[in-house]
């Protein structure tokens with residue numbers, strides 16, 4: 001491969017979501033010269049981290065007092081965190097990784113706070129069961145980028161890592177990347193791959209999640225297409241982990257094909273969710289919302305037309321004094337649609353639900369949602385394939 005330029009650094013970090021930013025900042029703090037390669041333009045950097053809003057933290061043993069923060073839940077322990085992960089994953093989570101996570105989450109949040117990240121400590125919506133810090137994803141990315149730059153890291157935007165280079169002795173000693181101005185090479189002592197998942201790659205969703213998953217709308221960043229993982233495999237890495245699993249939240253049926261993360265649907269646990277055949281297929285209240293939303297999207301995707309509708313006597317805007325998160329498409333009400341009629345009518349007439357139903361749709365490696373879109377309107381749109 002011919003390269004138009006070669007740059008020398010100690011460390012190349014691929015990706016500038018939370019993993020890459022933290023790695024780049026820490027490597028620069030330790031005195032290494034660091035290049036952070038980011039495929040997206042600067043204003044779109046940050047991958048799924050741009051869309052994130054909170055971290056679960058064991059509040060027992062995490063001290064943010066000197067920064068003026070107090071946890072809303074002050075008795076959440078590392079053991080609680082560990083148990084929640086194991087419960088959610090039916091005991092399949094990797095034990096060593098889980099232990100590393102729960103034992104280091106507190107220190108990491110303290111370190112992030114010292115690096116300048118701002119938190120809110122009150123839940124943004126109902127349904128959370130653990131101690132958390134809350135943040136604005138875009139601000140979080142900007143803050144850590146500035147901190148890494150202050151520590152000496154260089155950011156290379158619109159620079160897509162494409163190939164790992166091996167020295168004749170076997171170790172990785174460089175990386176080739178595509179930029180708008182041609183192919184560029186970075187000669188380095190170490191490469192840290194932090195380029196996220198493959199959720200925005202249609203072909204890989206079918207390959208790993210299953211047939212039909214190319215029809216799924218995507219909740220996260222359009223830039224997470226998985227080529228860095230394939231690059232590692234080509235260089236000889238073993239691919240391990242749960243490739244067929246994904247965080248599939250409920251998002252609004254009217255969400256865009258990609259980056260629909262702002263349209264997550266909450267509040268479904270106060271009503272019933274029916275598929276297009278009028279059948280109920282989940283227990284909406286089987287657990288706290290925080291423990292169900294990431295898996296109900298997949299259940300909805302497996303229903304006819306990949307869509308479901310959430311019915312409630314009224315859509316709650318608050319619960320126990322806390323807000324229920326609104327979607328970008330506005331609140332929906334159940335003015336014309338009682339819980340009884342919704343349940344008792346297997347194939348409801350479309351017009352009956354006009355302006356009255358909340359809709360739950362799977363989209364993305366995370367998806368499903370509320371929308372004020374009428375059933376009639378949705379059906380015609382679905383025929384165009386626009387709402388998948």
Ligand SMILES: Cc1cc2nc3c(=O)[nH]c(=O)nc-3n(C[C@H](O)[C@H](O)[C@H](O)COP(=O)(O)OP(=O)(O)OC[C@H]3O[C@@H](n4cnc5c(N)ncnc54)[C@H](O)[C@@H]3O)c2cc1C
Pocket residue numbers: 014015016017018019020037038039040045046047048049050051052053054055056159160161162194195196197219220221223224225226227228260261262366
């Ligand atoms: C909508 C949404 C909401 C979420 N909310 C939360 C939450 O509230 N709390 C929580 O803990 N988790 C949340 N998650 C999960 C969380 O966002 C991810 O676990 C986390 O962002 C992963 O961080 P990362 O740095 O590994 O990847 P990402 O943040 O996805 O960053 C990957 C980066 O790599 C770049 N990249 C990709 N390919 C290349 C390449 N070839 N060359 C160079 N750069 C490349 C991408 O552009 C991107 O900037 C959410 C996810 C989504 C989608």
